[in-house]
Amino acid sequence: MSVQRPRIVCQFSCGAASAVATKLALAQYSATHDVQIINAFLANEHKDNRRFLLDCQEWFGQEVVQLRDEKYGADIIQIFRRERFMKGRNGAPCTKLLKRRLLDAWKQPGDVMVFGYTMEEVDRLEDFRERNPDRPVIAPLIDSGLGKEDCKALIMRAGIELPYMYLKGYDNANCIGCVKGGEGYYRAIREDFPEQFEELCKVQDELGPGSYLHRNRTTNERFSLRDLGDGPIRRNEKIPSCSFFCEIAEHEIADQIILRNR
Numbered sequence: 001m002s003v004q005r006p007r008i009v010c011q012f013s014c015g016a017a018s019a020v021a022t023k024l025a026l027a028q029y030s031a032t033h034d035v036q037i038i039n040a041f042l043a044n045e046h047k048d049n050r051r052f053l054l055d056c057q058e059w060f061g062q063e064v065v066q067l068r069d070e071k072y073g074a075d076i077i078q079i080f081r082r083e084r085f086m087k088g089r090n091g092a093p094c095t096k097l098l099k100r101r102l103l104d105a106w107k108q109p110g111d112v113m114v115f116g117y118t119m120e121e122v123d124r125l126e127d128f129r130e131r132n133p134d135r136p137v138i139a140p141l142i143d144s145g146l147g148k149e150d151c152k153a154l155i156m157r158a159g160i161e162l163p164y165m166y167l168k169g170y171d172n173a174n175c176i177g178c179v180k181g182g183e184g185y186y187r188a189i190r191e192d193f194p195e196q197f198e199e200l201c202k203v204q205d206e207l208g209p210g211s212y213l214h215r216n217r218t219t220n221e222r223f224s225l226r227d228l229g230d231g232p233i234r235r236n237e238k239i240p241s242c243s244f245f246c247e248i249a250e251h252e253i254a255d256q257i258i259l260r261n262r
């Protein structure tokens with residue numbers, strides 16, 4: 001009778017950090033564990049993310065399992081229209097419905113998750129472990145002392161071109177117009193990707209002020225992307241990479257707050 005090996009699950013988000021974390025996890029665990037690599041397809045990422053995925057797949061020497069939402073066409077715009085909000089107190093509906101839900105259906109008890117947290121994110125890892133003592137996670141980049149820039153350099157040294165969004169100066173390869181972005185980031189999106197920017201403006205036109213992402217610093221009133229004024233453009237604004245797992249953390253924190261308040 002064959003004994004099932006424990007699963008180590010790497011979530012590959014088409015970013016440099018998750019690519020290097022996956023490579024390290026494979027090197028460390030593939031002899032003793034069943035290492036799985038999963039990715040959630042998102043229609044709103046730059047299409048070069050798929051090229052990067054295929055290049056990395058070759059580098060890993062193993063298939064990246066691509067999960068794809070069917071209900072919303074894997075499309076954040078459909079999520080916003082149908083769920084009627086873009087970002088709430090418990091996080092963004094897009095990552096929950098297009099990533100976390102897929103992972104929930106796919107995961108198995110006993111899975112050990114691989115976090116692509118970098119040295120800059122040691123606090124996030126500690127925080128997660130403190131809040132989820134029964135959830136085994138490993139963070140190979142932190143164990144190896146690697147930061148974001150190290151990951152980019154390692155990818156380039158492997159002969160793989162970084163995703164287009166990085167080459168353009170962005171800090172990650174998230175969706176074009178990620179709802180976690182600030183004003184400077186959206187000015188950059190308006191300049192570089194006017195079509196996608198306009199699509200988000202139209203969603204906000206339809207949904208109204210409840211969907212607005214930014215606030216006026218003087219009046220504290222929310223304003224729409226259409227009313228975003230001129231100012232600094234920040235392609236490299238620090239926005240967390242969008243992963244299955246950061247959303248789990250956010251969600252569980254929110255669940256604990258709800259339970260405490262009952």
Ligand code: SF4
Pocket residue numbers: 042076092094095098174175177178179180242243
């Ligand atoms: S990258 Fe941003 S917009 Fe895309 S699913 Fe994640 S949080 Fe939503």
